[in-house]
Amino acid sequence: MMEARSNNLRLHFEVQGAGAPVLLVHGYPLSGRLWDDVATHLADDYRLIIPDLRGHGASEAAASATMEEQARDLMAVLDAADEQRPVVLVGMSMGGYVALAFCRLFRERVRGLVLVNSRAEADSLEAAEARRATAETVLERGAAGVSEVADSMVEKLFADSTNAVLRQEWRVRMAATDPVGMAAALRGMADRPDSTALLKELKVPMLMVGGEEDVITPAEGVRQMAEEVGAALEIIPGAGHMTPVERPAEVAEALREFLERVV
Ligand code: MLT
Numbered sequence: 700m701m702e703a704r705s706n707n708l709r710l711h712f713e714v715q716g717a718g719a720p721v722l723l724v725h726g727y728p729l730s731g732r733l734w735d736d737v738a739t740h741l742a743d744d745y746r747l748i749i750p751d752l753r754g755h756g757a758s759e760a761a762a763s764a765t766m767e768e769q770a771r772d773l774m775a776v777l778d779a780a781d782e783q784r785p786v787v788l789v790g791m792s793m794g795g796y797v798a799l800a801f802c803r804l805f806r807e808r809v810r811g812l813v814l815v816n817s818r819a820e821a822d823s824l825e826a827a828e829a830r831r832a833t834a835e836t837v838l839e840r841g842a843a844g845v846s847e848v849a850d851s852m853v854e855k856l857f858a859d860s861t862n863a864v865l866r867q868e869w870r871v872r873m874a875a876t877d878p879v880g881m882a883a884a885l886r887g888m889a890d891r892p893d894s895t896a897l898l899k900e901l902k903v904p905m906l907m908v909g910g911e912e913d914v915i916t917p918a919e920g921v922r923q924m925a926e927e928v929g930a931a932l933e934i935i936p937g938a939g940h941m942t943p944v945e946r947p948a949e950v951a952e953a954l955r956e957f958l959e960r961v962v
Pocket residue numbers: 725726727728791792793794888915
C-alpha cells in the first residue's frame with residue numbers, strides 16, 4: 700500500500716512490475732481495482748502505477764475535484780512513486796478526462812496517450828446540469844444517494860452478456876464511494892473544458908479503445924475521435940463501458956501492442 704500527498708490530501712496508489720512506466724487511471728465512480736486483471740497481463744514487462752483518484756477507492760475525498768486538480772494529484776503520485784520518466788498515460792472514461800488535463804499541464808511527461816471508453820468533448824449544457832443536480836442529491840442524501848447512483852450506473856456500465864457477479868461486485872464498490880468525493884467528481888466533470896483541440900495538437904502516439912456495446916461513450920464516437928487525430932483504434936467486441944474488467948485480456952493485448960511501438 701503506497702501513499703502520496705497532494706495538497707495535503709492522502710492518495711492511495713499501487714505499483715506493480717518493472718520497466719517503462721505506465722500510469723493507469725480509472726473512471727467514475729470506480730477505483731484502481733478496475734485495472735487488476737489487465738495488470739496481471741502487463742506487470743512482467745512494465746512498471747504499472749495505479750492510483751485511486753481523490754474521493755475514490757482508498758483515497759481521501761475533497762470538496763473539489765476538477766480535472767486539473769486530479770491531474771496534479773497524478774503528478775504527486777508519480778513523485779511519490781519516485782517516477783521521473785515520461786509515462787504512457789492510460790485513462791478510462793473520467794480517467795481519460797483527467798489524462799487530457801494532465802497532457803495540458805505536463806505535456807513533457809507524456810510519452811503516449813491511451814483513452815479507454817472516453818471522449819475529448821466537454822459535457823453538453825444539459826448533461827452538465829444533470830450532473831450538478833445529481834451532485835446536489837448525493838450531498839443531501841449521503842450514502843443513500845450514492846447507492847441510488849450505483850444502482851443506476853450499474854444498468855449502463857456493462858454489455859448485455861457480462862455476468863451478474865461482475866455487475867454486483869462493482870455495484871457494491873460504487874455504493875461505497877464517499878458522497879463528498881462523488882459530488883466533487885460530478886461537478887468536476889460538468890465543469891471540464893473541451894479538449895478536442897488539445898487532442899489534435901498533441902504530438903504524442905495515441906490509442907483509442909472502445910467497447911462495442913458501450914452506451915456511455917459509444918464506439919462510434921471513439922472511432923470518429925481516433926480518425927480525427929490519426930490515433931490507433933481498438934473496438935472490443937462484447938464489451939460495454941467497463942472494457943478493462945469485461946475484456947481484460949483484449950485490453951491488455953491492445954495496450955501491449957501500443958506499448959511495444961511507443962516505449
Ligand atoms: C466514467 O466512467 O468515468 C463516467 O461514466 C464518465 C462520464 O460520465 O462522463
